Amino acid sequence: GENVEQHPSTLSVQEGDSAVIKCTYSDSASNYFPWYKQELGKRPQLIIDIRSNVGEKKDQRIAVTLNKTAKHFSLHITETQPEDSAVYFCAASMGGTASKLTFGTGTRLQVTL
Amino acid sequence: KAGVTQTPRYLIKTRGQQVTLSCSPISGHRSVSWYQQTPGQGLQFLFEYFSETQRNKGNFPGRFSGRQFSNSRSEMNVSTLELGDSALYLCASSTRQGAGTGELFFGEGSRLTVL
Numbered sequence: 001g002e003n004v005e006q007h008p009s010t011l012s013v014q015e016g017d018s019a020v021i022k023c024t025y026s027d028s029a030s031n032y033f034p035w036y037k038q039e040l041g042k043r044p045q046l047i048i049d050i051r052s053n054v055g056e057k058k059d060q061r062i063a064v065t066l067n068k069t070a071k072h073f074s075l076h077i078t079e080t081q082p083e084d085s086a087v088y089f090c091a092a093s094m095g096g097t098a099s100k101l102t103f104g105t106g107t108r109l110q111v112t113l
Numbered sequence: 114k115a116g117v118t119q120t121p122r123y124l125i126k127t128r129g130q131q132v133t134l135s136c137s138p139i140s141g142h143r144s145v146s147w148y149q150q151t152p153g154q155g156l157q158f159l160f161e162y163f164s165e166t167q168r169n170k171g172n173f174p175g176r177f178s179g180r181q182f183s184n185s186r187s188e189m190n191v192s193t194l195e196l197g198d199s200a201l202y203l204c205a206s207s208t209r210q211g212a213g214t215g216e217l218f219f220g221e222g223s224r225l226t227v228l
Contacts, residue, residue: 042221043117043219101217
């Protein structure tokens with residue numbers, strides 16, 4: 001089955017700096033890659049997603065890049081703010097839908113003042 | 114529009130007991146998925162239901178089961194509880210319209226503690 005590895009497990013950045021979280025997947029048939037943000041004690045929420053026919057996608061301060069050849073994708077957050085502090089999960093699935101997502105183990109991002 | 118509702122929010126059981134968790138999806142959403150979240154393993158897929166049929170299943174033992182009703186509400190059951198079943202069980206709903214859909218809307222979860 002699919003396996004998703006996520007690094008780093010913890011990341012601390014100063015406010016205003018950029019943060020990068022990387023994930024690799026094992027199944028070349030995977031074609032949908034969402035990122036979820038989970039604030040402490042709250043539910044995970046989708047922040048951005050990308051499909052395999054696209055190499056990069058941006059939404060304001062957040063961007064995701066996908067390298068299908070290397071089977072890895074990354075989340076980039078620019079101009080980080082304290083409210084970006086949370087656990088971020090990458091995930092992968094086949095069929096272009098959110099069915100049967102395989103999640104990474106999460107990255108705890110801490111944005112310090 | 115009301116979000117995904119899960120009940121109960123917290124529960125404590127002892128080994129060997131069984132538990133039933135309930136999930137009400139967002140109105141109009143016909144797909145319901147269940148995930149187990151633990152500190153060490155992250156979120157792991159349990160199963161997905163669409164139109165009362167199980168469409169996908171994760172790698173969990175047969176003690177974990179679920180069902181979906183005609184109003185799209187779903188329940189999951191864990192029998193013969195083990196200590197390792199202690200986790201946050203998250204339900205998520207989506208519209209599932211094929212390749213065009215993507216977002217899962219999660220509930221706040223049911224936190225199960227097995228003693």
